[in-house]
Amino acid sequence: MKRLILGSLSFVFLSQVITSVAQAQIQATQSTTDYTSNLVQQLTPFELVNMAYQGHFQEQGIPGYMLFVSAHHTGRLRAETLVEAAIRAKKLSPQLLTDQGYLNAVEAQIRRVIVR
Structure with a gap:
């Protein structure tokens, strides 16, 4: 018991x-x-650039598709510009604007998209 x-x-x-x-x-x-x-939300550089190319940041002034390519060729679209737009769209943290590694990766990804 x-x-x-x-x-x-x-x-x-x-x-x-x-x-x-x-x-x-x-x-x-x-x-x-x-x-x-x-x-x-934190996007990878690949996700960020592909979203931008598909026109997801048009409200923030980033053109999509062929205008995306044209904007980069004319110097109106740089990695910093795209990151700033994503920050305004609340897709990225503002700290990434000072992350040179992230900005370099975004720029490299933009160049890959343009070469397609």
Whole structure:
């Protein structure tokens, strides 16, 4: 009988501990999700340039398709211009405007799209 009571109490105690840990993990995940949902989505340079080429940033002044190519050839479209447009569209974090590695990758991707 003592074993049954002791076993039952142990089970109840462990259940409470496991439930508390699970709830803490869920709350941590929810607070992280709430925090990151307020953050801006981060696009790879490939995604950014392809979206721009397809006309997703026309409202921000970035032309699509052949006008995209023409704008780059005439110097009206640079990596910085595209990143600024994506920031205004809330698709990129403003910190990427000072990330030279990201800007170089965007410029390289623009050149790949233009050569197609």
